[in-house]
Amino acid sequence: MNNTRHIISILLENEAGALSRVANLFSARGFNIECLTVAPTEDASLSRLTLVTTGNEDIIEQIVKQLNKLIDVVKLIDLTEGPHIERELMLIKVKATGEQRAEMQRLTDIFRGRVIDVTDSTFTIELTGTSDKLDGFIGAVHSDNILEVVRSGVTGIARGQKSLHV
Amino acid sequence: MELTGAEIVVRCLKEEGVEYVFGYPGGAILHVYDALYNQDDVKHILVRHEQAAAHAADGYARASGKPGVVLVTSGPGVTNAVTGIATAYMDSIPMVVLSGQVPTKLIGNDAFQEVDAVGITRPCVKHNFLVKDVIQLAETIKKAFFIATTGRPGPVLVDLPKDVTAAKTEFTYPRKIKMRSYNPTVKGHTGQIRKAVELIAAARRPMIYTGGGVILGDGSRELVELTRLLGYPITNTLMGLGAYPATDPQFVGMLGMHGTYEANMAMHDCDVLVGIGVRFDDRVTGALDKFCPLAKVIHIDIDPSSISKNVRVDVPIVGSVGSVLRAMITMIREEKFQPDAEALAAWWRQIEQWRAIESLKYNPSTEIIKPQFVIEQLYQVTAGQAIITSDVGQHQMWAAQHYHFDRPRQWINSGGLGTMGFGLPAAMGAKLAFPEQDVACVTGEGSIQMMLQELSTIKQYNTPIKIVNLNNRYLGMVRQWQEFFYEKRYSMTYMDALPDFVKLADAYGHVGMRIDRPADVEGALREAFALKDRTVFLDFITDQEENVFPMIPAGGGQNEMLLAGKDKMVSTHEEGMILV
Numbered sequence: 001m002n003n004t005r006h007i008i009s010i011l012l013e014n015e016a017g018a019l020s021r022v023a024n025l026f027s028a029r030g031f032n033i034e035c036l037t038v039a040p041t042e043d044a045s046l047s048r049l050t051l052v053t054t055g056n057e058d059i060i061e062q063i064v065k066q067l068n069k070l071i072d073v074v075k076l077i078d079l080t081e082g083p084h085i086e087r088e089l090m091l092i093k094v095k096a097t098g099e100q101r102a103e104m105q106r107l108t109d110i111f112r113g114r115v116i117d118v119t120d121s122t123f124t125i126e127l128t129g130t131s132d133k134l135d136g137f138i139g140a141v142h143s144d145n146i147l148e149v150v151r152s153g154v155t156g157i158a159r160g161q162k163s164l165h166v
Numbered sequence: 167m168e169l170t171g172a173e174i175v176v177r178c179l180k181e182e183g184v185e186y187v188f189g190y191p192g193g194a195i196l197h198v199y200d201a202l203y204n205q206d207d208v209k210h211i212l213v214r215h216e217q218a219a220a221h222a223a224d225g226y227a228r229a230s231g232k233p234g235v236v237l238v239t240s241g242p243g244v245t246n247a248v249t250g251i252a253t254a255y256m257d258s259i260p261m262v263v264l265s266g267q268v269p270t271k272l273i274g275n276d277a278f279q280e281v282d283a284v285g286i287t288r289p290c291v292k293h294n295f296l297v298k299d300v301i302q303l304a305e306t307i308k309k310a311f312f313i314a315t316t317g318r319p320g321p322v323l324v325d326l327p328k329d330v331t332a333a334k335t336e337f338t339y340p341r342k343i344k345m346r347s348y349n350p351t352v353k354g355h356t357g358q359i360r361k362a363v364e365l366i367a368a369a370r371r372p373m374i375y376t377g378g379g380v381i382l383g384d385g386s387r388e389l390v391e392l393t394r395l396l397g398y399p400i401t402n403t404l405m406g407l408g409a410y411p412a413t414d415p416q417f418v419g420m421l422g423m424h425g426t427y428e429a430n431m432a433m434h435d436c437d438v439l440v441g442i443g444v445r446f447d448d449r450v451t452g453a454l455d456k457f458c459p460l461a462k463v464i465h466i467d468i469d470p471s472s473i474s475k476n477v478r479v480d481v482p483i484v485g486s487v488g489s490v491l492r493a494m495i496t497m498i499r500e501e502k503f504q505p506d507a508e509a510l511a512a513w514w515r516q517i518e519q520w521r522a523i524e525s526l527k528y529n530p531s532t533e534i535i536k537p538q539f540v541i542e543q544l545y546q547v548t549a550g551q552a553i554i555t556s557d558v559g560q561h562q563m564w565a566a567q568h569y570h571f572d573r574p575r576q577w578i579n580s581g582g583l584g585t586m587g588f589g590l591p592a593a594m595g596a597k598l599a600f601p602e603q604d605v606a607c608v609t610g611e612g613s614i615q616m617m618l619q620e621l622s623t624i625k626q627y628n629t630p631i632k633i634v635n636l637n638n639r640y641l642g643m644v645r646q647w648q649e650f651f652y653e654k655r656y657s658m659t660y661m662d663a664l665p666d667f668v669k670l671a672d673a674y675g676h677v678g679m680r681i682d683r684p685a686d687v688e689g690a691l692r693e694a695f696a697l698k699d700r701t702v703f704l705d706f707i708t709d710q711e712e713n714v715f716p717m718i719p720a721g722g723g724q725n726e727m728l729l730a731g732k733d734k735m736v737s738t739h740e741e742g743m744i745l746v
Contacts, residue, residue: 016296017284020285021288028289058474058478061474062474062475065471065475066471068471069469071292071313074346
């Protein structure tokens with residue numbers, strides 16, 4: 001069985017310790033966790049947690065079952081099972097002097113990013129997209145020119161009328 | 167009228183019909199102890215160590231089916247209880263643990279006797295709560311009991327800061343609780359049940375394999391009815407013993423590492439496996455790639471995460487065991503499903519051949535006490551009716567093999583976590599649940615010394631039990647592995663400087679007996695059980711190097727059993743050496 005990447009989106013009771021229960025589950029059972037984002041929703045009693053993990057079919061099945069078993073997990077969906085939109089935000093600070101400035105601006109345009117802060121020697125660029133796209137941007141910038149990378153982790157939502165709510 | 171948080175705790179326990187609380191006081195929980203002082207509804211058992219509080223509550227829960235309740239203070243109170251909580255968690259025992267905590271203002275300040283109880287217990291509880299406001303107290307306790315006792319049961323901890331137990335509010339206890347995030351499935355899916363029944367009816371070499379879930383789900387009656395209706399062979403796991411009467415001819419014994427030859431061979435060769443309230447634990451399956459290679463697998467369990475965790479299941483059914491089995495019985499009756507009588511007869515002939523090997527047989531002796539002989543005599547003397555608790559090790563396996571449990575909740579042991587020290591406090595808990603019944607704790611000189619101090623609690627609350635100590639002066643199970651797999655290098659398994667258990671029992675106000683001749687075993691047991699109102703410590707000096715047979719060595723398949731006297735154990739293969 002092949003390892004595949006899954007984006008699991010969870011509605012979680014907005015209780016103290018709820019996040020630790022999710023994180024704890026992954027470490028205690030030896031599941032892989034690549035990234036995790038969490039924030040409150042429009043309903044103050046709920047948080048939305050999105051996590052990215054990889055594993056074969058059996059492992060993903062166990063992850064989903066074990067997550068569902070947590071008392072604080074209200075509902076969850078494996079976004080990768082259907083059409084979905086994936087977004088991640090990246091802020092990247094790069095060296096930008098001389099000719100580099102124009103080149104960096106062009107690259108940013110190609111990736112539909114925005115330069116959001118400028119000094120005489122640096123650009124700070126904001127970029128949104130799938131993790132792949134952000135990886136692509138990082139790959140396109142010479143590593144010597146990268147000063148700092150901050151990524152939000154993946155969030156996502158199902159396409160169409162399907163929605164995750166209580 | 168307004169009540170303090172502490173009074174609310176006690177009132178909640180009363181509302182839940184809690185008979186006994188097992189605990190130990192300390193600073194952070196003092197308000198609750200004060201509230202206990204002024205009432206008679208909830209009785210408190212003062213243990214000598216918090217681990218014993220959890221084990222005793224656990225034993226009470228396993229014997230009675232009611233949740234066990236533990237009350238401890240903050241810091242060391244709760245850390246001491248952790249082993250007992252983890253024990254209950256691994257065996258899915260309903261338990262509510264109330265722990266004191268430093269006042270909310272001091273939480274996180276490294277206050278005296280402060281520990282992050284919720285954090286420390288998180289991996290070994292079904293759920294836990296920190297109550298930060300007295301207004302939430304009653305509802306939280308209601309939730310704790312609800313979660314602990316429903317679905318797949320388990321321990322729930324409620325952490326109670328001292329200011330919360332001091333604060334006052336109106337008390338109302340919720341009659342019912344509904345949680346949007348917790349709603350276990352009870353009723354099995356009819357389509358899945360139909361598929362299972364069709365598969366069961368078409369089986370030529372069927373096997374029913376049941377575990378602790380049948381006992382926890384009170385499904386024993388349905389299990390017996392279904393099994394007899396079908397005429398199929400049945401095996402129980404260590405945790406499931408008693409769910410089906412062991413003296414019934416359809417019972418082929420326990421399965422797994424130290425299960426019977428016929429149970430394991432039948433598992434290996436079966437074509438349809440019906441797993442009920444089991445979790446395909448590694449002690450049962452042996453090497454997963456060799457597990458039931460020919461079988462279509464049906465699995466009934468209340469916990470979806472147990473299904474297809476270790477073994478791929480063909481027909482999963484999520485639901486409470488009793489309810490699913492009832493639906494199966496109805497369907498089989500209504501639709502007159504008939505098993506293939508000829509195939510079944512041939513299957514039974516095969517199983518009888520395996521059974522004829524008598525894999526539990528041992529070499530009797532008139533010189534030296536064989537541990538198996540003590541269990542056989544215990545079975546005879548108690549007419550198979552006693553509640554038996556055990557510790558962990560060889561004695562546990564011998565008790566499971568040689569005491570034939572005919573009813574659920576009769577056999578109480580730490581199956582999942584394998585906690586030495588469990589047996590004595592658990593026996594005390596069981597005795598409190600059933601004061602009229604004989605309760606015996608089968609133990610060894612290693613295990614018993616881990617919770618010895620509870621002899622004092624047993625005296626204080628007059629819970630007379632019989633302690634059957636199979637004393638071989640070795641940590642026997644470890645020694646057995648060292649003999650088989652480490653060329654008899656008995657590293658740290660010899661118990662030197664053992665106490666005189668007879669004098670020790672006497673010092674605690676009990677009766678002690680030392681038995682070192684086989685001829686005296688029965689008489690001593692009879693004498694002990696005749697002393698109805700006394701706890702008796704029976705110290706049996708047994709054969710030092712007796713091994714538990716049969717055995718599937720770690721990494722072995724179900725058809726690779728080693729039999730007593732027939733097989734010489736040299737070493738297991740490399741893969742097995744890294745397994746426990």
